[in-house]
Amino acid sequence: GESVGLHLPTLSVQEGDNSIINCAYSNSASDYFIWYKQESGKGPQFIIDIRSNMDKRQGQRVTVLLNKTVKHLSLQIAATQPGDSAVYFCAEDRRAGGTSYGKLTFGQGTILTVHP
């Protein structure tokens, strides 16, 4: 199988629990952040994004929090389900006036395992 998950942080939760996945970003000039989910054998899949002029954004069962002071992002998944089991990556981008510079930088990822 894939060895993408080697040495990655892991989070194990029970089905129905809430999950929180954390990410530290490096570039204080980054102003756009994205969370991706990657299942085994597949490419990263967009979950939710947030711009630096916001500190919270909510989607369906997911919430992203951004703390620019400490350069920290978190992804909260409510009522976690077995289908949420995957590797989760944060990514940072720089945009000027809504237009990307094209350089998307990924964090190393966190393995989420949801037990029935």
Next chain:
Amino acid sequence: EAQVTQNPRYLITVTGKKLTVTCSQNMNHEYMSWYRQDPGLGLRQIYYSMNVEVTDKGDVPEGYKVSRKEKRNFPLILESPSPNQTSLYFCASSPPDRAFDGYTFGSGTRLTVV
């Protein structure tokens, strides 16, 4: 269906034999990028393109070439592959100017260089 298509999905080749991994998107996106994914290193950007005939190096461009002659295609070329280029490769595309947008990724190409 809107998608990014990479070919081949799997490739085993020998050191020094030139190869091309193709990437095509049907969403009329301006931005396209190539990434490699290695254990413990996450996804690292190889090259990106902001539009036709506009390309730039990412974080790990050594040993790779790209071209962007048409908006929909962004092939990745390995002129002389080496074993350290064994990796999982992803192509991605995005429009540049929507306020909230993520990149759409292909399904990946697993390359082994022996």
